[in-house]
Amino acid sequence: MKKIPVILDGDPGHDDAIAWVLARAMPGLDILAVTTCCGNQTLEKTTYNAGRVMALIGLDVPLAAGRERPLLAEPIIAPSVHGVSGLDGPALPEPDRQPVAEEAAAFMARIIREHEEAVVLISTGPLTNIAALLLLYPHLKNRVRHIYLMGGGIGHGNWTPAAEFNILVDPEAADLVFSSGIPLTMAGLDVTERALVFPEDFERIRAVGNEVARVTAEWLDYFYQFHQKLGYPGAPVHDAVAVTALVRPDLLVMRDLFVEVETRGDYCRGATIGDSYGITGKKPNVRCIMDIDRQAFVDLLVKAVSHYGKGAGA
Amino acid sequence: MSDRLEKRKIPRSSGSYRVEEDSFYDNCFDGYSLPVWFDCDTGVDDAIALLLLHQLECFNLLGISTVAGNVVLEKTSYNTLCVLELAGSDVPVYRGADRPLIRDQITAPEVHGTNGLGDVILPRPSLDLEKESAWDALHQAALDYKGELVLIAVGPLTNIGLALAKYRDLPRLLKRAVIMGGGARGGNTTPAAEFNVFADPEAAEILFSSGIPVTMCGLDMTMKACLTSEELEELGSLGSPQAEFARDCLQNTLRYSRSLGQPGVALHDPAAVLFAADDSIFESYPAWVRVETKGKRSYGKTVTDLFSDKKMPDRNHRVVIDVDRDKFKARLLYLMGRYGK
Numbered sequence: 001m002k003k004i005p006v007i008l009d010g011d012p013g014h015d016d017a018i019a020w021v022l023a024r025a026m027p028g029l030d031i032l033a034v035t036t037c038c039g040n041q042t043l044e045k046t047t048y049n050a051g052r053v054m055a056l057i058g059l060d061v062p063l064a065a066g067r068e069r070p071l072l073a074e075p076i077i078a079p080s081v082h083g084v085s086g087l088d089g090p091a092l093p094e095p096d097r098q099p100v101a102e103e104a105a106a107f108m109a110r111i112i113r114e115h116e117e118a119v120v121l122i123s124t125g126p127l128t129n130i131a132a133l134l135l136l137y138p139h140l141k142n143r144v145r146h147i148y149l150m151g152g153g154i155g156h157g158n159w160t161p162a163a164e165f166n167i168l169v170d171p172e173a174a175d176l177v178f179s180s181g182i183p184l185t186m187a188g189l190d191v192t193e194r195a196l197v198f199p200e201d202f203e204r205i206r207a208v209g210n211e212v213a214r215v216t217a218e219w220l221d222y223f224y225q226f227h228q229k230l231g232y233p234g235a236p237v238h239d240a241v242a243v244t245a246l247v248r249p250d251l252l253v254m255r256d257l258f259v260e261v262e263t264r265g266d267y268c269r270g271a272t273i274g275d276s277y278g279i280t281g282k283k284p285n286v287r288c289i290m291d292i293d294r295q296a297f298v299d300l301l302v303k304a305v306s307h308y309g310k311g312a313g314a
Numbered sequence: 315m316s317d318r319l320e321k322r323k324i325p326r327s328s329g330s331y332r333v334e335e336d337s338f339y340d341n342c343f344d345g346y347s348l349p350v351w352f353d354c355d356t357g358v359d360d361a362i363a364l365l366l367l368h369q370l371e372c373f374n375l376l377g378i379s380t381v382a383g384n385v386v387l388e389k390t391s392y393n394t395l396c397v398l399e400l401a402g403s404d405v406p407v408y409r410g411a412d413r414p415l416i417r418d419q420i421t422a423p424e425v426h427g428t429n430g431l432g433d434v435i436l437p438r439p440s441l442d443l444e445k446e447s448a449w450d451a452l453h454q455a456a457l458d459y460k461g462e463l464v465l466i467a468v469g470p471l472t473n474i475g476l477a478l479a480k481y482r483d484l485p486r487l488l489k490r491a492v493i494m495g496g497g498a499r500g501g502n503t504t505p506a507a508e509f510n511v512f513a514d515p516e517a518a519e520i521l522f523s524s525g526i527p528v529t530m531c532g533l534d535m536t537m538k539a540c541l542t543s544e545e546l547e548e549l550g551s552l553g554s555p556q557a558e559f560a561r562d563c564l565q566n567t568l569r570y571s572r573s574l575g576q577p578g579v580a581l582h583d584p585a586a587v588l589f590a591a592d593d594s595i596f597e598s599y600p601a602w603v604r605v606e607t608k609g610k611r612s613y614g615k616t617v618t619d620l621f622s623d624k625k626m627p628d629r630n631h632r633v634v635i636d637v638d639r640d641k642f643k644a645r646l647l648y649l650m651g652r653y654g655k
Contacts, residue, residue: 155499156621161602162612230623258505265609267617268506276500277533278574 003030004246005115007108009066010239011039011046011125013082014089014223017053019124019150019239021216022300024057025307026247031059032111032119035104037066039125039169040078041086044068046125049087051095057212057308063097066104066129070170078165081226089222090215105132109140118145120246124239126166127151131173134180146183150242152272153189154257154288163270164189167261171270175261178272184286186259187241188272191252191289195241196234199224201298205305212308216301240301245289248300253291256284338592338645347374349459350590351452353410354583355383355469355510356393358425358432358563362646363468363583364394365556368401369649370591376455376463379408379448383469383513384422385430387412390469391443393429396436400556401653404441410448410473414514422509425570432566434559449477456487463487465526466590468494468583470510475517478524485525493521494586496605496616497533498633507614508533511605515614519605522616522631529632530603531586532616535596539585539642540578543568549647554654581646588645589634595645597636602626 006029010016023029034054036047047065054063069075082088100107108129112119121144123130134141151166151174159165167174178184197205197220206217224235244251258275262268274288350373354360367375378398380391387409394407413419427433444451452473456463465488467474474491478484495510495518503509511518522528541549543565550561568579589596601620606612619626620633 156618158623160624161619161622161626162606162615162617260505260611262506262609262612265606265612267604268606268609268612268615271506271609271612271615273506273611273615274500275505277502277505277537279502280505 001028003028004120005030005032005117006120006122007033007035007111009035009037009104009121009123009125009129011037011041012049012053012087013040013046013125013239014087014219015237015239016124017087017219018216018237018301019243020053020059021057021212022240022304023122023243024059025304028247031061032115033062033064033107034059035064035066035108035129037104037125037128038068038075039166040082042075042077045086047099048095049085051097052087052092055093055096056215062107063099064102064104064107065099067132070126070128071131071172073170073172076169090218092215104129105136108133109137112140112143118143120145121147122242122246123147123149124242126169127173127177128170131170131176134176141180141182144182146185147177148185148187148242148245150187150192150239152186154272154274154276155190157271158189160267160270162268167272168270171261171263175263178259178261178286185245186286186288187238187245188288191292192238192241193236194294195237195292195297196232196294197237197298197301198234201234204302208302208305210305210308213305216305241289241292244297244300251293251296251300252289254287254289257286257288258282258284259286259288336641338594339648341372341592343371347372349374349376349463351377351379351455351463351465353379353381353448353465353467353469353473354394355381355390356397357384357390357430357469357583358567359581359583360384360468361393361397361431361563362560362581363587364397365401365560366584366587366646366649368403369652372591375405377406377408377451379410379452379473381410381448381469381473382412382419383510384426386421389430393431395439395441395443399439399441400436400559406444407441408444408446408448408451411476414470414472414517415475416516417514420513425567427566432563434563434566436559448473449480452477453481453484456484460487462489464489464590465491466587467491468586470513471495471517471521472514475514475520478520488526490527490529491521492529492531492586492590494531494536494582496530498616498618498620498635499534501615502533504614506612508616511616512614515605515607519607522603522605527630527632528603529589529598529634530616531589531634534635535637536582536585537580538639539582539637540580541643542578545643549650552647552651556653557650560650584646585637585642588642595638595641596634598632598634600629601631601633602629603631603633
């Protein structure tokens with residue numbers, strides 16, 4: 001079977017890292033490159049973390065760093081969730097590569113141009129790089145087959161009552177991406193807060209025994225500490241749902257909606273506004289994931305870490 | 315809900331929809347009555363709400379104020395008088411605002427018909443409007459029942475915004491407000507905004523930030539408080555002129571609901587009235603709520619922290635998100651069944 005060419009764009013981040021562990025383990029994906037943006041931490045830290053995660057999982061592809069700031073907004077970071085490093089918790093190998101000289105958007109454009117097939121983008125951070133790509137290389141739009149993104153929420157936000165973190169960090173970028181016409185699948189809070197990995201599931205992952213499994217379990221331990229205080233019964237592995245949408249859509253409940261991003265407002269900046277009652281008559285532009293088979297999702301993660309065997313990624 | 319109605323049983327007629335275990339049927343005709351003010355933009359579902367209010371003896375309905383909304387003020391005021399006369403009520407009606415505080419006026423004739431009552435014509439009423447303005451009368455009632463008055467508002471919140479602008483003691487004088495408006499998860503007039511709040515977002519924001527505890531009966535719940543065409547016929551077959559009127563205007567509104575792919579007609583305003591009478595068949599939670607007045611795509615959205623990780627410090631409102639539809643229908647039919655008995 002022909003592999004799907006993908007670029008991973010994110011701001012690791014515990015759940016980005018787990019999403020990449022999952023993506024790397026999927027035999028149907030051909031990962032072409034990794035790009036980073038600022039979000040969970042500063043660009044410097046997310047890029048360093050990306051290099052460390054790539055070394056851990058043995059992902060031997062180019063890494064490109066993106067913009068240091070959102071398109072217009074002031075940066076927002078989330079040390080309360082991901083720690084001072086942006087990926088606190090278990091010790092990780094040092095990066096085994098330096099970022100390429102080109103910035104993420106230009107590098108993405110080159111990969112997309114040079115690849116014979118249209119490329120899939122998996123975004124697990126703010127949409128800054130992808131928006132820059134669309135602004136700088138509008139003619140490449142048709143060469144992006146699909147964007148799977150973690151961000152937003154039809155029902156609610158998390159960083160503010162109305163807005164989810166990734167969209168709130170760069171609402172203008174999100175607005176450009178959502179209105180681009182590129183097919184979008186959105187793993188928003190509606191589903192990702194239900195993509196819960198429980199403490200007993202951490203042990204299943206840990207028991208797989210290899211280095212990636214051990215580190216993944218410790219990331220989950222760390223990530224859960226923050227969410228437990230908010231009343232979650234497990235760790236919501238937001239970003240891994242975006243990868244799941246590509247590799248196992250059968251585990252998900254989806255709804256096609258017309259969705260726009262609010263860039264203004266006293267309370268709603270960064271909100272994804274979905275036409276839930278179908279009143280605009282506008283054609284849906286986003287496939288919104290609304291629910292997940294949680295048990296099957298956990299099984300998928302266990303299977304993914306099993307892929308790394310003993311000593312994989314060394 | 316903390317509002318405890320004093321239990322004092324009085325004789326009542328038994329309706330065919332009475333559910334033995336349901337304390338509502340005791341409470342709604344209980345001797346104690348809660349002082350209530352009703353603000354509306356009649357409106358098909360407002361009309362049904364008025365008919366229910368007249369049968370709910372747990373309320374001491376002090377006054378009704380009208381506001382522009384579903385149709386223009388002249389029509390909402392006229393319709394209110396028509397429906398009260400049909401109900402046999404002589405509660406005083408006060409004229410309110412004829413336009414929103416700041417934004418341009420919108421109306422919804424596609425939902426409520428040109429006349430606002432689904433184009434069902436009622437006889438010209440003998441009742442007339444009071445001379446006093448809505449906001450002055452509301453304030454006076456609040457003074458008279460200091461701290462006890464419950465406001466039920468089922469239209470745009472313009473009158474309330476004006477009352478709060480004029481009387482700074484009003485927040486202390488009202489026990490709470492129960493509104494039909496908004497929604498935690500989406501709108502019916504724009505993707506983000508529900509009609510009543512979208513029709514006057516600035517007024518709604520004044521209410522939500524006033525300190526008055528507000529219970530928001532929004533679309534999350536009211537869309538579930540719906541009746542099918544067959545159930546409307548069941549309502550009409552109760553046989554009274556009031557029930558037949560309710561069926562006729564709701565059947566006309568149902569045509570609009572069906573054009574949006576909805577199976578039934580939502581009884582938004584009656585749901586808010588029944589919540590105010592007894593919240594036991596509803597699901598509601600404390601939350602922070604504000605109204606977006608600056609957004610491009612979210613103008614008029616009611617923003618709540620109910621579902622978000624981020625919790626705001628000031629969580630003195632309540633958001634209603636669900637209703638037991640079968641019990642709602644039973645209560646509605648029971649109360650409507652009292653007409654003509």
